[in-house]
Amino acid sequence: MRATTIHGPRDIRVEEVPDPVLAEPTDAIVQVAAGCICGSDLWPYRGENPIRPGATIGHECIGEVVEVGGEVSSFRPGDFVVVPFCHCDNTCPHCLAGIQSACVHTDGTASGQAELTRVAQADGSLVRTDGRPDPAAYPALLTLTDVMATGWHAAVSARVQPGSRVVVVGDGAVGLCGVLAASVMGAETIVAMSRHESRQRIATDFGATHIVEERGSEGFERVMDITDGVGADAVLECVGTDAAVATAFDVARPGATVGFVGVPHGVELPLRRMFSKNIGLAGGMAPVRRYLPELLDLVTSGRIDPGRVFDLTLPLDEVAEGYRAMDERRAIKVQINP
Amino acid sequence: MRATTIHGPRDIRVEEVPDPVLAEPTDAIVQVAAGCICGSDLWPYRGENPIRPGATIGHECIGEVVEVGGEVSSFRPGDFVVVPFCHCDNTCPHCLAGIQSACVHTDGTASGQAELTRVAQADGSLVRTDGRPDPAAYPALLTLTDVMATGWHAAVSARVQPGSRVVVVGDGAVGLCGVLAASVMGAETIVAMSRHESRQRIATDFGATHIVEERGSEGFERVMDITDGVGADAVLECVGTDAAVATAFDVARPGATVGFVGVPHGVELPLRRMFSKNIGLAGGMAPVRRYLPELLDLVTSGRIDPGRVFDLTLPLDEVAEGYRAMDERRAIKVQINP
Numbered sequence: 168m169r170a171t172t173i174h175g176p177r178d179i180r181v182e183e184v185p186d187p188v189l190a191e192p193t194d195a196i197v198q199v200a201a202g203c204i205c206g207s208d209l210w211p212y213r214g215e216n217p218i219r220p221g222a223t224i225g226h227e228c229i230g231e232v233v234e235v236g237g238e239v240s241s242f243r244p245g246d247f248v249v250v251p252f253c254h255c256d257n258t259c260p261h262c263l264a265g266i267q268s269a270c271v272h273t274d275g276t277a278s279g280q281a282e283l284t285r286v287a288q289a290d291g292s293l294v295r296t297d298g299r300p301d302p303a304a305y306p307a308l309l310t311l312t313d314v315m316a317t318g319w320h321a322a323v324s325a326r327v328q329p330g331s332r333v334v335v336v337g338d339g340a341v342g343l344c345g346v347l348a349a350s351v352m353g354a355e356t357i358v359a360m361s362r363h364e365s366r367q368r369i370a371t372d373f374g375a376t377h378i379v380e381e382r383g384s385e386g387f388e389r390v391m392d393i394t395d396g397v398g399a400d401a402v403l404e405c406v407g408t409d410a411a412v413a414t415a416f417d418v419a420r421p422g423a424t425v426g427f428v429g430v431p432h433g434v435e436l437p438l439r440r441m442f443s444k445n446i447g448l449a450g451g452m453a454p455v456r457r458y459l460p461e462l463l464d465l466v467t468s469g470r471i472d473p474g475r476v477f478d479l480t481l482p483l484d485e486v487a488e489g490y491r492a493m494d495e496r497r498a499i500k501v502q503i504n505p
Numbered sequence: 506m507r508a509t510t511i512h513g514p515r516d517i518r519v520e521e522v523p524d525p526v527l528a529e530p531t532d533a534i535v536q537v538a539a540g541c542i543c544g545s546d547l548w549p550y551r552g553e554n555p556i557r558p559g560a561t562i563g564h565e566c567i568g569e570v571v572e573v574g575g576e577v578s579s580f581r582p583g584d585f586v587v588v589p590f591c592h593c594d595n596t597c598p599h600c601l602a603g604i605q606s607a608c609v610h611t612d613g614t615a616s617g618q619a620e621l622t623r624v625a626q627a628d629g630s631l632v633r634t635d636g637r638p639d640p641a642a643y644p645a646l647l648t649l650t651d652v653m654a655t656g657w658h659a660a661v662s663a664r665v666q667p668g669s670r671v672v673v674v675g676d677g678a679v680g681l682c683g684v685l686a687a688s689v690m691g692a693e694t695i696v697a698m699s700r701h702e703s704r705q706r707i708a709t710d711f712g713a714t715h716i717v718e719e720r721g722s723e724g725f726e727r728v729m730d731i732t733d734g735v736g737a738d739a740v741l742e743c744v745g746t747d748a749a750v751a752t753a754f755d756v757a758r759p760g761a762t763v764g765f766v767g768v769p770h771g772v773e774l775p776l777r778r779m780f781s782k783n784i785g786l787a788g789g790m791a792p793v794r795r796y797l798p799e800l801l802d803l804v805t806s807g808r809i810d811p812g813r814v815f816d817l818t819l820p821l822d823e824v825a826e827g828y829r830a831m832d833e834r835r836a837i838k839v840q841i842n843p
Contacts, residue, residue: 260735261760264758264759269781269782397599420598421602421604421607422599430780431780438769439769441786441789442788442789445607445789445792446789447662447786448785448787449783449787451780451782451783451784452780452781454783
C-alpha cells in the first residue's frame with residue numbers, strides 16, 4: 168500500500184510499504200477513507216523528536232473495516248469507524264477509570280496517512296458511525312480521532328463549569344476545539360489568545376467571547392481586565408511550549424486548574440506560583456475513546472461542527488505539501504485523502 | 506513581650522521584642538495560650554530559606570483576644586480563638602473561591618511562638634471556640650491552625666473519595682493528619698509511608714490500613730502489591746523534597762491526582778509521566794480558614810483527635826530545644842507554652 172513515511176527533518180515521502188496484517192486476533196484492518204496531519208506530527212517533522220528513518224507517520228483516520236481478527240466480536244467488514252489515535256481494550260482498570268490513553272494494551276502502531284491501517288484492540292478502540300457517512304461529514308468525524316477529543320479533554324481537565332471564565336492558550340486545531348468544548352460546557356467568558364485572523368474568526372464562531380492578540384505582560388493585563396482583575400477560573404494549554412505554559416499559569420486565578428494537552432517540550436513549571444496560589448495542573452494525552460460516543464452524538468446531531476478546523480485537503484501523494492503548509496502556519500489542519 | 510527569634514541557621518533565641526500593636530483598624534491582638542513549631546519553620550532553621558537575623562518566627566497559635574481595632578465587629582476581648590497561619594479577609598474573590606491563602610489582604614506577620622500576636626483581618630481570619638477550652642484540648646485546637654487543615658487540604662486536593670485507595674508520603678504531623686483526613690473522607694485503603702515506629706502507631710490509629718517502610722523501587726513495588734498493580738487513586742505529598750515528590754508520582758495510577766502541601770524545595774516534576782499518564786498536581790498553601798469551621802466541629806464533637814501529633818511540650822524559654830527535637834526527628838510536633 169501507499170503510506171506516508173518520514174526520513175529526516177522536513178523529509179516526508181509517500182512510499183510503497185507492506186500492507187498491514189492482523190498481528191493479533193484482537194486486531195482489525197481499516198481501509199482509510201480520510202486521514203489527517205496532527206500538530207504533534209510536526210515535532211518529528213521539525214526534528215524536535217527522534218526519528219527512525221523510513222517509519223510511517225500519522226495517527227488520525229476514519230474508514231471502513233476490511234478484516235478482523237478471530238477475537239473481534241463487535242465489528243465486521245463493512246463497518247465504517249472512527250479510529251482514536253491511541254488504541255485501548257476499554258476494559259482494563261485504567262480504561263474503566265476513564266484514562267484509555269494509559270490502557271495496559273495500548274499499542275501505537277496506527278498509520279492514518281496511508282491506504283490501510285492496523286487497529287489494535289479493535290473491540291475496545293473503534294466506534295462505529297451510523298452507516299457510511301457522506302464525505303462532507305469526514306472533516307468533523309476526523310476531528311474526533313484526536314483534536315476535538317483533545318480540546319474536550321483540556322476543558323474537562325481544567326474543570327470548566329457552567330459560568331466559568333476560561334482562557335485558551337493556542338489557536339491551533341486543538342485550541343480551537345478547546346474553545347468549542349468550553350462553549351458546549353457553558354463557560355460564560357472564553358478568551359482565545361490568537362494573533363491570526365482566520366483562526367480568530369473560527370474561535371469566535373466556536374464561542375470565544377474575547378480575542379487577545381497580545382502576549383507576555385500585555386496579554387496578561389488584557390486577561391486581567393476581562394476577568395475583573397481576578398484571572399481565569401480554568402485555562403486550556405493547547406501548545407506545549409514553555410512560553411505557552413508560562414502564559415497559562417500567569418493568567419490562572421488562585422485555585423484554578425490548567426488543563427494541559429500540548430505535548431510538553433522544554434517546559435519548566437512555575438512550581439512556586441503553583442504552590443502559593445494553589446494553581447493545579449491536570450490533563451495529558453487525551454483518552455479519546457472515553458469521549459468518542461458523546462462527541463459523535465454532538466457531531467451527528469449537528470450541535471457542533473468541529474470540522475471547520477480543516478482548511479486544506481490534499482491527496483495522499485501531496486502529503487508533504489500538507490506538512491509544509493501546517494509547519495508554516497498557512498493551514499490550520501490538513502485532510503489527506505488516500 | 507518575649508518572642509522567639511531566629512538569628513541564623515540553628516540559632517533560635519527567646520528575646521524581649523516590642524509588643525505588637527494594632528497597625529490597622531481591622532487588626533486584633535491575641536494573647537497566646539499555646540503555640541507550636543511547624544515543619545516549615547525547619548526550612549529557615551536548617552538554612553534552606555533566607556533568614557533576616559533577629560526576625561520573629563512561628564505562625565501557629567490559639568489564644569484570647571485582648572484588643573481589637575475599630576473596624577473589627579465579630580470579635581471582642583475575652584474571645585478565645587483559633588488563629589489560622591495565614592490571615593484573610595474572607596470576602597475577596599479568592600477567599601470566596603475557597604483559596605483564603607491567596608487573599609488579596611493576606612498579611613503574614615503573625616508570631617505564634619510568643620506571648621502576643623497581631624492578627625490582620627481579624628473578622629475574616631479568626632474562628633471562636635465555644636468558651637475557653639480546657640488546656641487538655643489545646644493540642645487538637647493547635648493542629649487546626651495549620652497541620653490538620655493542611656493534611657485535610659492535601660486530601661481535598663488529591664480528590665480523596667469514599668472507597669479511594671490513598672498513599673500518604675511523609676510521616677510528619679501533616680502527613681499523619683493527611684491519613685486522618687483520608688480516613689474521615691471514607692478512603693478504603695490508606696498506605697502510610699513511614700519508617701518510624703512511633704509515627705506508624707499514630708498513623709494506624711488515625712486510620713492507615715497499611716504501613717510501607719521501604720522507599721524507592723521497593724516502596725513502589727509494595728504499593729503496587731497493595732493496589733493490585735494499579736497504583737493509588739490519590740496521593741498526598743506532605744514533605745516537599747524532590748525524592749518525596751518523585752515517590753508520589755511513581756505510586757500514582759493513571760488519572761490520579763497528587764495533592765501537594767509540602768513547601769517544594771529543589772523539586773523537579775516528572776512532566777513526561779504526568780502527561781503520558783494523566784497524573785495531575787493540585788494543592789499548595791492550605792486555605793486554613795476555609796476548613797476551620799468544619800474541622801473545629803469534628804474536634805469538639807470528638808470525632809477526631811489530631812492533637813496526638815504533639816509528643817513534646819516545652820515552655821517558651823526552651824523553644825530552641827523544641828527546634829532541635831524536631832530537626833533531629835526526636836519529636837513529631839512541639840507545643841510551646843508562653
